[in-house]
Amino acid sequence: MSNTHVKHLVIAGGGTAGWMTAAAVSKLLPSSVKVTLVESDDIATVGVGEATIPPIRTFHKLLGIDELEFMQQTQATFKLGIEFSNWKAKGDAYIHSFGVTGKECWAGEFHHFYLRALKEAESSGATTASFGDYCYELQAAKHAKFLHTKQAPMNFAYHLDATAYAKYLRGFAEKNGIERIEGKIIAVEQDAETGNIQSLSLNNGQHVKGDFFIDCTGFRALLIDQALRSPYEDWSQWLFCDSAYAVQTHSHQAPLPYTKSIAHGAGWQWQIPLQHRVGNGLVFSSHFWDDKQALDTLISNLPGDPINEPRKIAFTPGVRPEAWRNNCLAIGLSSGFIEPLESTSIHLIMTSIVRFMRVFPFDGVMPSLVNEFNQKWQSEMLAIRDFIIMHYKVNQRNDSEFWRACQQMAVPDSLAHKLQLFEESARVFLDDGDIFRVDSWTQVLIGQGLIPRAYHRIADEMPDSEFENFLGGMLSTINHAVTKLPIHEAFLKHNKIMNTDI
Ligand code: FAD
Structure with missing residues (x-):
């Protein structure tokens, strides 16, 4: 392929993917590797992607990011899971939390004991x-409570403002010496023989040369698709949702420590509570609903007054x-996108960066x-799919x-096998690349x-008597612990994460 020693890395695009990559490489690569990021202020980022899953904390730890500073600057709140309303049936709701259900027992996983009780x-x-x-985290979420101490650890992630997050990471990366070039990429120059990318031409006449390129240009995929023609595998035969409307609303209540996912006739709606506003959207299938049906459904189910005009985003x-x-x-949307359910996309940016560093x-x-x-990337995507x-x-x-x-x-087939195993025997076995545990x-x-x-x-x-104590003891321990927890908003304010005037 290419024996060129990589001394100059060029990142194309400065959305969440571009700046996460820039922040990580600015911290982890030796200073002998020059890093340049090219982005255009004239091309908006996708502007969504505000719910995360717990491994983001590991990523922040790796970078040495201060949690308080990060949360203040991105208007972040804590996330303990997702509430799914109307998914099983209309009127029904359950929470998928980041916590462990029950406790490990000498004999087997907890859900078998629960099924006996049932x-x-x-x-x-x-x-x-x-x-x-x-489940402790699940009960805390249900009661809008949160505590984050060494003595009472909880498994949690964040809701964050996507634009503010990219800006925060940009500050981090630039402080660490990353060069940012403003300009619109209008052409990608390749070596005629090998196809390797040599440089990016910008609308201001600049040519940005490099040894290695990271494509973070989002759905446009300017380098990996338009130049290198790396094929895209379409999964819409199983995932019918291909469109979304996104809109922000003013907050009308204290931020909840979980994301809401509310199913509707041909898709589902998200609500992501931040400190200053709520991120909302509706993901739907264009085969079953037209734009008007989707937009009307979203507008009539918003939790507050809109701040901006709803924006349509189409995806495959x-x-x-x-x-x-x-x-x-390719890192970020240029490398693939399953859909927003379960908030896995920012996580995949992180795993791609870490794998690339290795x-x-x-x-x-x-x-x-x-x-x-590529193999590892595919198994991770297949398991999430x-x-x-x-x-x-x-x-x-x-x-x-x-x-x-x-x-x-x-x-x-891989999922059919899993469903059959569970339906017949309650067994769950994880695949290579499965980021979701048995609890999930x-x-x-x-x-x-x-x-x-x-x-x-x-x-x-x-x-029988041990069984009764086993289950009863667990319930009372969790109830007792949750009763003593502070309300999520009070925790945010007490710890100066959230401005007390809000
Ligand atoms: P973008 O944000 O689109 O950034 C692309 C960058 O490339 C921009 O800076 C742009 O200026 C630049 N660019 C493009 N073309 C050019 C050019 N010609 N010249 C110069 N620069 C250029 N993920 C989650 O983890 N959680 C969620 O809750 C979640 N919700 C989502 C909801 C929806 C509806 C969608 C569509 C996605 C969601 N995602 C979510 C995914 C998440 O938004 C993305 O993974 C994340 O924002 C990364 O996007 P990106 O940086 O790859 O692309």
Whole structure:
């Protein structure tokens, strides 16, 4: 491929992907590698992407980012999970939290014990606690509470203002010596023989040369697609949503420590509570709804007064299997996009950056490392794809064509296998690249109404009195702990994360 030693890295695009990459490489690469970022103020970023998942904290730790400063500057709030309303059936709601449900037991995973309790309650006619009652983070979210101390650790992520986050990371990267060039990329020059990218031509007449290029130009994918023609694999046969409207609203209540995902006739609506406003949007399938139906649904379900005009964003769910081709790596939307459900996209930016750092081509691009990178990238995307499809497939809604089509669709074999295992025996086995743990699979599967026909019989081995204490003790410990937690907003204000005047 290319034996050029990488001494000059060029990042094209300065959205969340571009500035996350710039911030990371500015911290991690030796100063002998020059880094330049090219972006155009005339081309807006996608402007969404405001909910994250917990590993973002590891990324911040790696960079040495101060949590207080970051949260103040990005108007961030804490996120303990996502509430799914109307997904299983209209009027139903459950939370997929970042916490562990129940506790590890000598015999097996907790959900088998829960299923025993469910079966016993069914035969005796008694009521039983819900699965989510056994999860600390989930209960804290439900009661809008939050605490973040070493003594009472919680698994959490953030809601953040996307534009402010890119700006914050830009400040971080520039302080660490990254050069930013303003200009619109109008052409990509390649070596006629190898196809390697040599430089980017800008509308101001500049030519930005480099040894290696990161394509962070979003859905435009100027380098990886328009120049290098790395193919895109379309997953819309399983993921029907291909459009979204996004709008911001004023806050009318204290920020909740979770994202809301509310299912509608042909898609779902998000609400992301920040300190100063709420990020909203509606993701829908253009095969089942036209723009007007989607927009009317969003507008009539907003939690507050709009700040801006709703903006339409169209996308094709899928992946670019060769995110790395020649001397170019696509990070962010240029490398693929599944859809916003479960907030995985910023996470994927982070994992791509970390993986790239591990194989950084100091001595030139080696095909074996490129293949390894692309393989890992694909398994990560496939595992997330299946987890997202599962939310749509396992539903009990009969009130719209969209939800019936989701129920009836043939899912990928890998997911069909997982669903069969769970339905028949309550077993969950994770795949390579699965970022969602067994807790996530069980919280969502049970939340969506899939109750397995059988469970691990080892759960029946626990004597009745011990079983009662095991479950009862857990419920009272969690209830007791949650009662003592502060309200999320009070925690934000007390810790000077949120201005007390708001
Ligand atoms: P962009 O933000 O589009 O940035 C592209 C950059 O390239 C811009 O700086 C632009 O100026 C520059 N550029 C483009 N063309 C040129 C050119 N010719 N010359 C110079 N510069 C150029 N992710 C999550 O993790 N959580 C979420 O909750 C979430 N919600 C989402 C909701 C929707 C509806 C969508 C579509 C995505 C969502 N995502 C979410 C994904 C998330 O928004 C993106 O992963 C993230 O914002 C990264 O985008 P990006 O930087 O790749 O692209």
